[in-house]
Amino acid sequence: MANDKEADWMKDISSETICTYYYWVFVITSIVSAIILVWQLSEISRKPKLATPILMTLPTLILGVVNTLFIYIICSRALLK
Secondary structure, eight states, X not given: OOOOSOOHHHHTSOHHHHHHHHHHHHHHHHHHHHHHHHHXXXXXXXXXXXXXXXXXXXXXXXXXXXXXXXXXXXHHHHHOO
């Protein structure tokens, strides 16, 4: 069975720091996804044949943003209450 003790160096990290980290991961993921989406739309306007393959990445972008938001929400609910 795994050791249930928290490492000493981890005790110095506050819950706010951890949740802030996940918040910024969410923000960066959202910004990068928005940039990719705008780039994809510009590519579609130049080459309409690419619409289907390019838009197939849309669910992946949405899932990535929702996943990082979910991790932040779990963190804030579990650690900050």
